[in-house]
Amino acid sequence: MHVVATAGHVDHGKSTLVRALTGMEPDRLAEERRRGLTIDLGFAWTELDSTTLAFVDVPGHERFVPNMLAGAGPVPAAMFVVAADEGWQAQSAEHLAALDAFGVRHGLLVVTKADRADPAAATEDALERLRATSIGAVGAVAVSGRTGAGLAELRGELLAMAGRLPAPDAAADVRLWVDRVFTIRGAGTVVTGTLGAGTVRVGDTLVLGGRRVVVRGLQALGQSVDVVRGVARVAVNLRGVEREDVRRGDALLTPDAWRTTDEVDVLVRGDSGLHRELVLHLGAAAVPCHVRPLGADNARLTLRTGLPVRAGDIGLLRDPGGHRIACGVEVLDPAPPALRRRGAARAREHELRAGGAASAHLRRHGAVRAADLRALGWPAQGVHVADWVVDPELHRRLPARVEERFAGWSAANPVAAGMPVATLRQSLPVPDDVLHATLASTDLTVHNGLIRREGAAALPDEVDRAVTALEHRLAGAPFAAPAAADLAELGLGPRELAAAERAGRLVRLTGSVVLAADAPASAAAVLATLPAPFTVSDARRALGTTRRVAVPLLERLDADGVTRRAEDGTRRVR
Numbered sequence: 001m002h003v004v005a006t007a008g009h010v011d012h013g014k015s016t017l018v019r020a021l022t023g024m025e026p027d028r029l030a031e032e033r034r035r036g037l038t039i040d041l042g043f044a045w046t047e048l049d050s051t052t053l054a055f056v057d058v059p060g061h062e063r064f065v066p067n068m069l070a071g072a073g074p075v076p077a078a079m080f081v082v083a084a085d086e087g088w089q090a091q092s093a094e095h096l097a098a099l100d101a102f103g104v105r106h107g108l109l110v111v112t113k114a115d116r117a118d119p120a121a122a123t124e125d126a127l128e129r130l131r132a133t134s135i136g137a138v139g140a141v142a143v144s145g146r147t148g149a150g151l152a153e154l155r156g157e158l159l160a161m162a163g164r165l166p167a168p169d170a171a172a173d174v175r176l177w178v179d180r181v182f183t184i185r186g187a188g189t190v191v192t193g194t195l196g197a198g199t200v201r202v203g204d205t206l207v208l209g210g211r212r213v214v215v216r217g218l219q220a221l222g223q224s225v226d227v228v229r230g231v232a233r234v235a236v237n238l239r240g241v242e243r244e245d246v247r248r249g250d251a252l253l254t255p256d257a258w259r260t261t262d263e264v265d266v267l268v269r270g271d272s273g274l275h276r277e278l279v280l281h282l283g284a285a286a287v288p289c290h291v292r293p294l295g296a297d298n299a300r301l302t303l304r305t306g307l308p309v310r311a312g313d314i315g316l317l318r319d320p321g322g323h324r325i326a327c328g329v330e331v332l333d334p335a336p337p338a339l340r341r342r343g344a345a346r347a348r349e350h351e352l353r354a355g356g357a358a359s360a361h362l363r364r365h366g367a368v369r370a371a372d373l374r375a376l377g378w379p380a381q382g383v384h385v386a387d388w389v390v391d392p393e394l395h396r397r398l399p400a401r402v403e404e405r406f407a408g409w410s411a412a413n414p415v416a417a418g419m420p421v422a423t424l425r426q427s428l429p430v431p432d433d434v435l436h437a438t439l440a441s442t443d444l445t446v447h448n449g450l451i452r453r454e455g456a457a458a459l460p461d462e463v464d465r466a467v468t469a470l471e472h473r474l475a476g477a478p479f480a481a482p483a484a485a486d487l488a489e490l491g492l493g494p495r496e497l498a499a500a501e502r503a504g505r506l507v508r509l510t511g512s513v514v515l516a517a518d519a520p521a522s523a524a525a526v527l528a529t530l531p532a533p534f535t536v537s538d539a540r541r542a543l544g545t546t547r548r549v550a551v552p553l554l555e556r557l558d559a560d561g562v563t564r565r566a567e568d569g570t571r572r573v574r
Contacts, residue, residue, distance in 0.1 A: 001045075001052040001220070001232045002162040003194050007099060008081035009089035013112035016145040017081060018055045021155070022046040045221050045233070048159050052221065054233040055079070056194065075194055076165055076231065077106035078135070079158070082126045084142065085117040092126075094325060098281075100133035101270060101316030101328030107135040108161050110154060115144040168230040172197035173257040173374075174206065175308060176234070177283035181246045188216065189243045190235055191252065193284060197230040198254070207253045210260075213240040249285030251308050258308035259375045264301050265294065265336040265352060266315075266329035274299065275319055278326055282307060282315035291317065295349035299329070300336060309334045310377025311357065333357040334376050337364060362391045367434050386433040394430075398438045401428060406444060406451060414460040415499035418450030459503050466490045467500045474516045479523065479545035479553070484512040509552035523553055524562045524573065533570035 006014040018024070024044035045054040056075055078099050082092060099107070109126050111119040119142035131137050139157050143150030180192040191208075200206070204215045217237035218225050228234045236252065251258075268274070280289045280301055290302040301317075309331055317326040332352050337360075339345050351360050358378040362368055367388045370380040382389040405427050409419045425435060436446070444451050459467060469490060473482065482490075487497070497514060500506040508514050526542050527534065534542075540550040554571065557563040563571045 001054055002077070002165055003054045003056060003075045003231050003233055004077045004079050004158070004161075005056045005075045006081060007078050007095040009083070009086070009091040009095075012081050012083040012086065012089070012092075013145055014081045015057055017079075017110060017112060017143065018044050018057050020143075020145050020148065020151055021053075021158075022055065048155050048162075051159060051162055053158055053162060054221070056233070076104065076196070077108075077161060078104050079108050079110055080126070080130065080135075080138075081110050081112055082122050083113045083116075084111050084119040084122045085113050087122040088125055088129065093129075094323075096129060096133060096135075097270075097325035098316060099135060101325050103134050103269075103314045103328060103330075105134055105136070106161055106165055107138045108154075108157050109138055109140040111140065111142045112145060114142040114150060115147050165231075168197040170197070170199050170229045172230070173254040174198035174200055174252060175254075175258065175283070176200070176236070176252040177285065178208075178246060178250045178252065179248055179284040181243060181248065183243045184237070187237050189238045189241050189246060191238065191246060191250075192233070192235045193252070195228060195230040195232045195234050199227060199229045200234065200236065200252075201227045205255060207255050207258075208238070208241055209245060209250055211241065212255065213238045213252075215239075249283070249287070251283065251285075253308055256371075257375055258310075259334065259372070260306040260308050261334045262303040262306040263336060264303070264309055264331050265333040265348070265357065266299055266301060267332055267352070268293075268297055268299050269328040269330065270325075274317070274326060275322075278317040278319055280307075280315055280317055280329070282309065282313060286318075289317075292345070294345050294352065298332070298349050298352045300339070300348075301329070310375070312377050331377070333361065335361060359391075362389065363393070366391055366394050366429070367431050385437050388431055388434055390430075390434055398428070398430070398434070399441050402435075402438050402442060402444070406453075410453075415463055415495045417498060417502065418447070418452040421446060421449050421451060424451060459499055459505070462491065463496045463499060466492050466496065467505050470514070471505070471516055474519075477544070478516060478519055479543045479549055481509075481513045481515055481545075481549045487512070487514065507556075509549070509556055513549055513552050515549075515553075520553070520556055520560065520562070524557060527557075527563065527571075528573045530573075532572040533566060534572075535570055539571070 006018060008014055022044040044057065045052060080096070082088060107130065109123065109130060111123050111126070123140050123142065127138070127140055141150055141154045141157050143154055174195070176193045176195050178191040178193050182190055184190055200215060200218060202215055202218055205212050206215065215236055216239040218228050219235040220228050220232050274291050274293055276291055278289060278291055280287050280303060285307055287307060288304045292300040294300055311331055311334060313331040314328065316328045318324070319326050339348060351357070358381070362382055367390045369387050370384070370389050371387070373380045373389060380389045383392055383395040402424065405424055406419055409423065428435065439446060439451065444453055470482065470492065474480070494511065497506060497508055501508055504517055506514055507517055507519055523543060527539055530538055530542055536547065536550055536554060539554060540547055543550060554563060558565050561574060563573055565571050
C-alpha cells in the first residue's frame with residue numbers, strides 16, 4: 001500500500017477528486033457533507049494495476065490547518081490540488097509550506113476544474129512554487145471532476161509516483177501516530193493512523209501513553225486482517241485502554257524501543273523568524289513548545305508534553321497566532337545536555353553544526369547501552385563491550401586510568417589484601433561489564449571482590465624489616481610463637497601479618513599465633529618420628545612448644561591432610 005495526502009486550498013476539489021479516483025466518500029462527517037468542505041481527516045483507497053493507493057484527504061480551510069498537519073505529517077507523498085479557475089490561494093501557500101517543512105519529497109500537481117478555465121496559467125504558477133520546495137520538480141495533470149477528463153492520465157501519474165516511493169522497513173520499531181480515535185459498540189476503543197514502517201499483528205503488545213495495550217483486531221482498507229506492514233492506513237482495535245484516555249497525537253509504540261522526551265535540539269530549515277512560543281507538529285502530534293535559538297541554524301525546543309522522538313525525525317513549528325508555518329525542523333538530539341554555563345549555547349551550536357550530536361552524547365556518558373542509542377535514533381558506533389557501546393577515546397584511556405587509580409590506592413594502603421572493586425568503580429563510573437573488560441586487559445586480577453596485581457607479593461620496607469626480625473627469632477625456636485605484645489612491639493598488626501602471609505613469609509594459625517612459613521612442614525617431619533597414635537601432649541613435647549601453639553598447629557595439619565585425628569583425640573601422620 002502507498003499512502004498519499006491531498007493538499008490545497010478549500011473548495012479546490014480535493015474531496016471531489018478523491019471520490020472520482022476511488023468511488024468512496026472521504027467526507028465522513030455529516031457536517032462536512034452539509035457544508036461542502038473537509039473539517040477532519042477523510043480516508044479512501046483504490047487499486048491501480050495491483051497497486052493500492054490510500055488517500056488521506058485533509059481539510060483546506062484555514063481554521064482546520066492543525067487537522068491538515070495531523071494528516072500530512074506521517075505520509076511520504078502528496079497530491080497537490082489547485083483549481084484552474086481560482087489559481088493559487090492563501091491555504092495553497094500554507095499547505096505547501098507545511099509539506100516543505102515536513103520535508104515531503106514526492107508529489108504530483110493536479111489542476112482541477114479544467115472545464116471551467118484554461119489550466120495553463122494555474123499549472124505554470126503552481127509548478128514554479130512547488131519547484132522551490134522539498135517536493136521539487138513534479139508532473140502535472142489537468143482534470144475535471146465533473147466530466148472525468150484527465151482522470152486516466154492522473155491514475156498513470158499516481159502509479160509512476162508510487163513506484164518512486166522508498167521501500168519501508170517491515171522490521172522497524174512501530175510508532176503509529178494516532179490521528180483518529182473512536183469507540184465501536186462491542187469492540188471497544190479503535191485508533192487509526194498511517195503506519196510508516198514496521199509490522200503490527202493481532203495479539204501484539206504495544207505501548208500507548210505509558211501503558212501496555214493489546215492489539216485486539218486490525219483493519220486495513222476496510223477489511224479485517226491479522227497483520228499489517230508499513231506503509232499502510234490502519235485501524236487498530238485495542239484492549240486495555242478507554243476512549244477518553246487516548247487523543248490525537250498519541251503514538252502506539254514497540255515496547256522498550258522508544259524514549260519519550262520533552263526537550264530536543266533541532267536543525268531549523270526555512271526560518272522566517274522564530275518566536276519564543278510556538279507549536280511543534282510531529283507526526284500527528286501538535287505540542288506547544290518554548291524555542292531557544294542556538295545560533296542561526298539550530299534551536300532547543302522545550303515541549304509542554306513529552307513525545308517519542310528519535311534523531312532524524314522531521315517536524316515543523318507553527319505560529320497559530322500568526323497563522324503561519326515558522327519553519328521546518330529536523331531532530332538532531334532527543335537527549336540534549338543541560339546548558340548551564342556561560343557560553344554553553346554557542347558551544348552546543350558548534351557541536352551540532354559539526355554533526356557530532358551522537359558522538360558527543362557518547363562522549364558525555366562514556367558508555368551507553370546499544371539499545372538506548374537505537375531508541376534515540378543513532379547507530380551504535382563506538383567500541384562494543386557486551387551490551388554497551390563505549391566512547392573510543394575513553395576505551396583507549398581506561399587501562400591507564402585503572403592502573404593509575406590502583407597504584408595510588410595501593411600506595412596509600414600498602415599492606416591491604418587488594419583494592420576493592422567497589423572503590424575503583426566509584427572513581428571510574430563506567431558499567432561493570434566495561435570495568436571488568438578493562439581489568440582483563442591489564443595484569444590486575446580480581447579475587448573475592450579485591451583487585452590485585454598478578455604475582456605481586458613484595459612487602460613495604462618497614463614491614464619487611466619487621467618480618468625479617470621475626471623470622472630470625474623463630475629460626476632458633478621454630479614453634480615458640482611470640483606473644484601478641486611481642487608482635488605489636490615489632491609493628492606487626494593484623495594487616496601487616498596478613499600481608500606477610502600473602503607474601504609467603506609467615507603462617508597464621510590463629511589471630512595471635514604466628515610461625516615461620518615452613519613451620520607446618522617442619523612439624524610434620526617431627527611428628528612422623530613419633531609412635532602412632534600420638535596425643536596433643538606427645539606432639540607438644542616433641543615440638544618443644546605450648547598447648548597454645550600445638551592445638552592450632554595440629555588442626556592446621558589435619559586440614560592440610562598431613563595428620564588424621566581419631567575419635568579419641570589421638571592422631572597419626574598419613
